Amino acid sequence: MxxxxxxxxxxxxxxxxxxxxxxxxxxxxxxxxxxxxxxxxxxxxxxxxxxxxxxxxxxxxxxxxxxxxxxxxxxxxxxxxxxxxxxxxxxxxxxxxxxxxxxxxxxxxxxxxxxxxxxxxxxxxxxxxxxRRLHFAVVPHGRAGELSRHTTAEWHVLESPSLEGLHVDGVVADLRCGLSEPWQRFLSDCTLHRIPVYHASSTLETLTGRVSLQDNRMGNLQPDEGYEILKRFLDVVGVLLLLPLLLPIMAVTAVAIRLETPGPVFFTQPRMGLHFRPFTVFKFRSMYIDRQGNGFTQDGHDPRITRVGRVIRKYRIDELPQVFNVLKGDMSLIGPRPESLDLSTWYRDDVPFFHYRHVVRPGISGWAQVEQGYAAEVDGMNRKLEYDFYYIKHFSFWLDVLIVIRTLRTIFTGFGSR
Incomplete structure (x- = not known):
């Protein structure tokens, strides 16, 4: 070669x-x-x-x-x-x-x-x-064909088991689709010549930031226990450092809510937490108290939301009281968003592996939230769960830092609000 x-x-x-x-x-x-x-x-x-x-x-x-x-x-x-x-x-x-x-x-x-x-x-x-764009050869069988939709690298779909005339950084193949003997021999030759061979599923995971539910192996989705301890320490220190900045914002928000509509400033709701333990989440009230809903925010214009509520929901200000949930240990600053008990019951029956997302503490912001935004329907939750599984599998300090950066972008742009 x-x-x-x-x-x-x-x-x-x-x-x-x-x-x-x-x-x-x-x-x-x-x-x-x-x-x-x-x-x-x-x-x-x-x-x-x-x-x-x-x-x-x-x-x-x-x-x-x-x-x-x-x-x-x-x-x-x-x-x-x-x-x-x-x-x-x-x-x-x-x-x-x-x-x-x-x-x-x-x-x-x-x-x-x-x-x-x-x-x-x-x-x-x-x-x-x-x-710096990488060039990959793609074996045209199984899920490897999906790679061509991603523009983060140059993809060269092979017509035959040969790299003649190509200069690539690696070869991508679906190793579970039962490749023929010529293609298997080709991949072996690539390995012998120190040309990296990548599995299509892991490559798609790296490109999309999602773990496919079809390829999910629960044994591979174990969060780093050492980082869990460090993360808890960082959560507490982070909240204590942020409180002097957040308390004035929270005070102004509380006054605005009381001036606009009668009712309590805070909204509380039972949510599903770490290891399936329910806890009470704190939020600023963003809805009228005399209008009933379905237990989750409706798509499009929701008449239950107040004018102040629309603003604080768009920029995530309604989530700020959850810093006290973080201090209590119910939540983390970063993690999968906690769902209401009603939605958790619904998803448990319709979404495979849904409860596995509770292997880590839920967070005020998370990988699915900054990548996808809000999702309540089953199809959207399937995609959201793939993001959550990626977060659990790649549970690390640097991924949390990236989520913080994208959360700040969300705060300033309102992406994904409802």
Whole structure:
């Protein structure tokens, strides 16, 4: 088989290297701004405040690059879109920490370093993205044919068991569809020549961010117990840090609800939680108290929702009281959304494996919520469950970070509200 240039060219591989990205990041975002701002002799006569700024900028830049590298491997992500959020968080935490501790530093250098890094890295990832697209050969049997609908890679559907004239990063095949002997021999040859062979189901899972219910194996959907402990700690710390910001917003919301319509400020409802344990969820009331519904929000215009309710539901403000559910341990900041007991009973009979989503704590926001939005009908819940299963299977810190980023997008755009 022709193995020439199966992967990207040398300069593209260098750009993809973590070490090269870190080196270039430090040079462009830290060293060059320092030289232009303070002069190139600063390294011999830097003040303590300048050294603090330099050291802090190096740490913030390295962590941001690492975050972009990890997050860009998750479904539906683009590296250039992650640069500014990653740098903003890292430099923001750095600046806030230095201010809180009263450490003298050169704030102007941090600002210049942040701006330079944001511009240069966003542009670099944007312009190199077309050259980083992977090329795969596809064995045209079974579910592998579905891959051609996804534009995140270049797909070359094979007409015969040969890679003649093709330079690919791997071969994708449905290994469960009973391939003929020539195709099996072809895949064996690919493996012998160090050409990666990927299963179609796992490839589709990576591209779509969903785990197919048809291919589901419960033994593969076990959340990381170590991260569960860390996640609980992060939940509590996160809520305590957010409360000073959230409490004023919650106070204004409570006043607006009371002024518009009579009735309680908060709405409570039993929901299904971790290990099938019911709990009471707290939300801001967004509906009139004298109008009955079906136990879930209706599609389209729902006359039960108040004017204030439409606003707080669109931007997820009605969910804010659930931070107290997080402190109680009923919920997490990130996880599958908890369903009402009525819907849980309905889905249990019509949606396969529905109860398995309760193997982790439900969350205020989740992977299905930011990817799909609201779903109440059975077909929509099947798709939502595939997202939930992906979250459980890939339960990790970086996936939670990506969900936080997309949740912020949801808050500002209102995507998926009802």
């Amino acid at each position: 022709d193995r020439r240039r199966r992967h990207a060219s040398l300069h593209q591989r260098l750009w993809h290297s973590w070490r090269v990205q870190r080196l270039v990041g430090l040079l462009v975002a830290v060293v060059l701004p320092a030289g232009f701002q303070w002069g190139w002799g600063v390294w011999q006569q830097a003040t303590s405040a300048q050294w603090v700024a330099l050291g802090g900028a190096i740490a913030a830049c390295l962590v941001a690059i690492m975050a972009v590298q990890h997050l860009s491997q998750l479904p539906g992500t683009r590296a250039y879109r992650l640069v500014i959020p990653a740098l903003s968080v890292c430099y923001g935490v750095l600046w806030g920490g230095l201010e809180l501790l009263g450490v003298a530093h050169e704030g102007s250098h941090l600002l210049l370093s942040y701006a330079t890094g944001a511009i240069v890295f966003s542009a670099a990832y944007l312009f190199t993205e077309p050259h």
